[in-house]
Each structure stands twice: as C-alpha cells, then as structure tokens.
Amino acid sequence: MDQTAKQTTNQQHPIGIYLKVWALLFVLSALSYMVDYFQFQGYLRWTLVLIFMFLKAGFIISIFMHLGWERYALKCTLLLPPLAIGVLIWLMAMEADYTFSSRQLFLGQ
C-alpha cells in the first residue's frame, strides 16, 4: 500500500478544462442531432455524423478519462488492440454485401 502512496499519478487538473470540454460535448451532441433534424442525407450525413462522433469520443477519452495525460505505454496498450476491430468491420461489410446480393439473386426480392 505504501507503493501506491509513493506514486504521484493523481490526475489533478484545473477545473476549467472539464467545464470547457463539457460545454463542447453539448455543442457536438446538439450538432449531431441537427444532422437528423434537418435530414441531411448521403455522404454529407455520414461525414458529419462520423466527425462529430469521433470528436466526442476523443474528448471523452483524452480529457474526461485522462488518457491524454497518461504515459505512452498505457496509450499504446489501450489504443492499438481496437485497431483489429477495423479489420472485423471490413470483413463483415464484405460478407454483408455478399449476403445481400445472394438474397436478391435467390430469394427474388
């Protein structure tokens, strides 16, 4: 337990940064809701939804969860493995395309 006390890894930061990020998250959420409210469609919709989503996720992880202030070793441990999910998404999207075309061919949609 002494060891824990010795480590000065307390994540203490000025309160102002939390309030600013909090306000920013509200704005970003409002903006992503507006995308639906004004019924943007197609590539514009997807671009905006993904930009707002990644900005929100980034702020939550780096500021609220303090990952921005953590050591590089922890960042690598946490951020590198999820890259494998990108491969899964790619494979499943191909699979879904194939299933869709098979259904259209054989189920007579």
Place this chain on the structure above:
Amino acid sequence: MTTETNKPTVDTRWQSLNSDWANDKETFPMPWGKLMMWIFLLSDTFIFSIFLTGYMNVRMSATEPWPNTSEVFALTIAGQHIPLILIAIMTFVLITSSGTMALAVNYAYQGDRKKTFLLMIATALLGASFVGMQAFEWSKLIHEGVRPWGNPMGATQFGSAFFMITGFHGIHVSAGVIYLSIIANRVRKGHYEGKGYHIVEITGLYWHFVDLVWVFIFAFFYLW
C-alpha cells in the same frame, strides 16, 4: 544493449515506452485497480464493437427496408411532432452525468468529500433517469409491436439489434448507478481517508466509458 540510459528523465514518448517496458520495474505506474479497470474497459470495447459490427452486418444484408429511426423514435410533445427527440434528451442526460462525474473526480483529489458525494449522487440520479427513459422507449416500441423476431415497420433484424444493443448498454448504465451509489456512500462515510481517492477516478473511468459507448450507439443505431 545500447539503450542503457542513465538520464533521470526520459525525453520522447518512444523512450518512455521503451523504459517502461524494458527497465526492471512495474510497467504501468498506477494503482492496480485503475489498470484493471482499463483492461476491463478494453475488453468491453470489443464486446460492444462486436455487437455494433453484427448490427452493421444484418442491416447491410437486409433486403426489406430498415425502419426509419428518425420516425420510430419521434415523440409528439405539446402538439409538436419532433423527430428522434427522446434519444436526443437521453444523450444530453448522459453527457450531463459525465460532466458531474468528471467534477466529482476533481473534488475527490482535492479532498472535498461532501462535494464528491453530492456530485456522484447527481451522476447516479442522471444515470437512473437515463435508464427510466430507456424503459419508456422499450415499452413504447413493444406496444407498437416491435419484437426481436419482427416488427410492423420493416426489416425483422431491427428488433433484435435494437433490444440487444440498447439492452446491453442499459445494463451497463444500471450497474454503473449501483456502483456509483456504493462508492459515493463510502466516500461520505470517510472510508477512503488515508487510502486515497483513486477509487473515484476508477468509478469515473467506468462511467465515462458508458457515455463513450452511447456516443457510438447514437451515431450508428439512431443516426444511420
């Protein structure tokens, strides 16, 4: 063996990565509970990613049209028909709770037990109201005939994806509310005096993660 450094400070992030792993010491200098929470959240990331990827797969391969979420989750408030409004309110409630949690962690490290307790309880109450709205949303959809095996609006896969993903997220929020209440009560009683307040940060990590997952569900399930 050329990387032997006698410098007390490490300059670049690569040097810090190297020295954290290669020097004969603890790799992650943080309380073990915090590291374990991070590892748990990493595994949870994979669970939710697999749910969302599975949802993407069934949605892309569905030949029937997918129900229009903008209309399915619309509410009529004071005679006004507002699309997706319930989900927008839920999103704002969850973000508000993330903010109160961040402040709770800050006050915990300042040693302000009273403010920490109050902010954690506020977070738990906001979380409980989120679950309440989700229960309302579920009962509304069940009433309209949405089932895991079919629904009157379109593709059958809509129901199973919806109940699975939002249900699993709702369970996470509910567990978080219980977790927060327990820790908040212990903070109030002074259980962590002398031990340090890392536990509030650890609880915060879990809570922010729940909010983080909602960001992705909101984008992929409701805005697609």
